[in-house]
Amino acid sequence: MGEEKTNKAAMPHNLILQNRQTLTISGVVEIGSFDKSSIVLYTDLGELTILGSDLHMNQLSVESGDVAIEGHIRSMAYTDNYAKSGNFFSRLLR
Numbered sequence: 001m002g003e004e005k006t007n008k009a010a011m012p013h014n015l016i017l018q019n020r021q022t023l024t025i026s027g028v029v030e031i032g033s034f035d036k037s038s039i040v041l042y043t044d045l046g047e048l049t050i051l052g053s054d055l056h057m058n059q060l061s062v063e064s065g066d067v068a069i070e071g072h073i074r075s076m077a078y079t080d081n082y083a084k085s086g087n088f089f090s091r092l093l094r
Contacts, residue, residue: 010044010045013026013043013044014026021071021073023073023076024069025069027043028066031057031067035055037053045078046078048076051073052071055070055071055073056071058070
């Protein structure tokens with residue numbers, strides 16, 4: 001008589017950075033915002049902010065949570081405390 005787990009398992013999360021030009025990320029739950037100088041992604045492990053110049057999202061797979069980014073990547077930083085409730089505009093207006 002086993003108990004059923006009701007919690008959703010976290011998606012595997014990996015980052016692969018090649019020559020500060022190509023970044024492949026898995027485990028992305030949601031895209032927060034993006035432009036040529038910054039990209040904000042949400043993962044099960046926190047908010048990930050990528051800063052750089054001439055940034056482009058070349059690949060986005062909503063089903064698998066994979067994202068590929070190209071451009072000059074200056075920094076990547078996680079924020080542990082983020083509100084994932086609501087949509088992009090509700091978070092923007094906080």
